[in-house]
Amino acid sequence: MVLTRGNARQLRSKITRMSSELSRRTAVRDAAEAAVPAALADLGRLVRIPSVAFPGFDRAEVARSADAVAELLEQLGIFERVEVKTAIVPETGAEGMPAVLATRAARNGRPTILLYAHHDVQPVGDESLWETPPFEPTVRGGRLYGRGAADDKAGIMAHIGALRALVDACGGDVDLGVNLFIEGEEEAGSxxxxxFLRDNADAxxxxxxxVADSGNWDATTPALTVSLRGNARFTMTVRTLEHASHSGMFGGAVPDAMLATVKLLATMWDDDGAxxxxxxxxxxxxxxDYSEETLRDEAGLPEGVSPIGRGSILSRIWNKPSITVTGIDAPSVKNASNTLSPEVSVVISMRVAPGQPAREAYAALEAHLRAHAPFGAELTFRDVDCGDAFLVDTTGAAVTSARDALREGYGVEPVDIGVGGSIPFIADLVREFPGAQILVTGVEDPHxxxxxxxxxxHLDTFRRALVSEALLLEELDRG
Known part of the structure; x- marks a missing residue:
């Protein structure tokens, strides 16, 4: 190419623009690094709130958590509206748990990004198994311990910290549209x-x-989640007797519910556990590639206990169904007596392979259980909850931008992963916003x-995740 005055000016203009963009991106990265300590301090304050949305827990704590998140969003000073809102559960007419919605319209033709996380947490479980109090954030060995420290209050603070960095580095020169939806009942089934989506679709x-509610390949390697299994969860009651009877007088002739339940549950797996x-x-x-040694380390599987299933380990976790009995109502060891139990109830959680509708999978499992009920046992099913699997379209421009941001934020090449868990509400997002590109990220590592x-x-994973999201926001803000 012959260099003329005209194209020389164009070249100088391009170089100036590139230099300005590079300077702006560096400023955002530096601001993101600087935002980490404050984000962790705010995360600690959120962890102290026991925001369990399950029935039987204090709803006021979930409301207090929502208010705390709303206050953090108000302090950013960039949103046109910040609200704590609820929606009605259509099936029951009950009021859902409080969520936080913040909105800011795009300017000058820029895109709009929706940032999702959830502020409710799982119940503590057996508190004696915690090395430190579950709602007292504690740092040791480069990790912050506490219920919700990872899932998913860290996701909230990654969003807020990244926005703080963008605002601090760019001042008022931000045109990106930003909506935040911080849910309050994800752990309890959404x-x-x-x-809520239907009520607030325009906002x-x-x-x-x-969606900041997934994990990474390891503590130093970022990941985009491109597949999630679906789920079907339900309670099954097995009944064999009209009332309890003496096991000595009738045992050996009368089938008790525990015998029927054990035999029935065993039919769901073969000898390999598949x-x-x-x-x-x-x-x-x-x-x-994923070794058995890595599986043992990350899952806490001791030597002498064999993995189950067939095929590559990750195919068993990402691409095949699994079934777990997660709860059982039966006489406890403390209250055991020589009695034939008339009924036993179990909670069954099935993960559904990507590509199969969850309702179809549930129907197959219910049909299997009814067909294999021993001794003519009576089966009843209730509290059925299904959510479909998800496969990401990885051809969109936003996926490329996310990979670039993760590569820069972590300093290593990101990995596309599947996840054995489920995020059923993503199917609702796809249905309500079919044109949106959905990115599933997270701050968790396998431990x-x-x-x-x-x-x-893992504190350093959180730092890298926050920096990466800030870089993604900066790129989208440039249009």
Whole structure:
């Protein structure tokens, strides 16, 4: 190319613009690094609020948590509206748990991004298994311990910290549209989520949606979650007797409910521990290398206890169904007597392979259980809750931008991962906002122990996640 005065000016203009963009991006990155201590301090304050949305827990604590999040969003000073809102659960007419909604319209043709996280947490469980009080944030060994420290109050603070960095670095020169939806009942099943979306569709509509409720490959390698299993959870009661009877007088002739339940549950798996229920499907997809040694380390599987299933380890977790009995109502060891139990109830949680509708999978499992009920046992099913699996379209421009931001924020190449868990409400997001690009990210590493005693957040992973999100916001703000 012959350099003329005209294209020389164009070249100088391009170089100036690139230099300005690079300077702005560096400023955002520096501001994000500086925002981490305040974000962690605010996270500690949120962790102290026991915001469990399950029935039987104090709803006022969930409301207090929502108010605390709303106050943090108000302090940013960029939103046109910050509200604590609820929606009605259509099936019951009950009021859902309080969520926080903040909105800011896009300017000058920029896109709008919706940032999602949830402020409710799992119950503590057996508090004696916690090494430190679950609602007293404690730092040790480079990790912050406490219920919700990782799942998902850290997701909230990654969003807020990234926005603080963008505002601090760019001042008032931000045109990006930003909506925040901080849910208050995700751990309890998101019963009012779909109605909330319908009630607030205009306020929530966005070009890009970031769901900060997943994990990473490890503490130093970021990940985009591109597949999630669906779920079907229900309670089954097995009944064999009209009333309890003496086990000595009738044992050996009369089937008790525990015998029937044990035999019935065992039919769901084969000798390798793989699910063997007709009608359940698997997804065929390649998975990265993942050793049994890594599985043992991350899952706490001791030597001498074998993994279950067949195929690559990650295919068992990401692409195949699994079934877990998560609860049982039966006489306790303390109250055991020589009695034939008339009925036993169990909670069954099934993870559904991507590609199969959750309701279809539930129907297959219910049909299997009815067909295999021993001794003519009477089965009843209740509290059925289904959520569909999710597969991300990875061809969108926002996915490329997210990968670039993760690469820069973590300093290593990001990984596309599947997750064995479920985020059922994503199907609601897809249905309500079909044109939006959905990015599923997170701040957790494999040792976070979400839902378990001693849940924790790897502090350096949080720092990198916050920086990465700030860089993503900066790129989207440039249009």
């Amino acid at each position: 019963a009012s989520f779909a109605q 929530l509509r966005a070009d890009v949606i970031v 699910v063997c229920v007709a009608g359940l499907t698997e997804r065929e997809a390649a998975t990265p 976070a122990r979400a839902h378990s005693p001693n849940e924790s957040l």
